[in-house]
Amino acid sequence: MLPVLQGVVDLLRSGPETPVVQGAADGDEGNSVDVVGPLTVAFTHDNQINELASILGVFDEQVPLAADSLDESRIYVSSRINPMRGTVAFERLDCSGRKYLRLLLNDAVYPVPSCKSGPGVSCPLREYDERVLARKWAEAGGSFETLCQLPQGSASTSSRTGGVTFFTDLTLKGIRVVRP
16 A cells, blocks of 8 residues: 555645646656646545555554553554544645645544644645655565566556556546546
């Protein structure tokens, strides 16, 4: 889920006011230019919610579970993070030209303990991006293609950040804009 998290952060960094070149997530020339809308929705399988929630950074400072007792104060409890219709939301806040990220799990704000200096216990978006990139390269040890033993260039990931590009590259098969 690290490429998905990085793809979300890449999308939030580009923002709804920034034109996105379709077919060229890394800044190469593409066929057309579109503007990312103010709301992007993506769906995933419920098994992936726990995977995504565990790498957001909000639970990084929790102590490991004890083998012989129950920790009633623990905030990471899988059944609370991933109930029926569980949600993970990323809010991009723009306050006086500075961009911040606030994370919500099932509509509750979960601050990143080491990065909550922004309004509403949010994290400066640039700082969160740096944290995700550092985590991705420290833990992954290679590209998505390498880890999954795929041919190089077969995954739709950014060569700059390694994030998925299906949020911004609307030319990919299976991607379409749904208009009300």
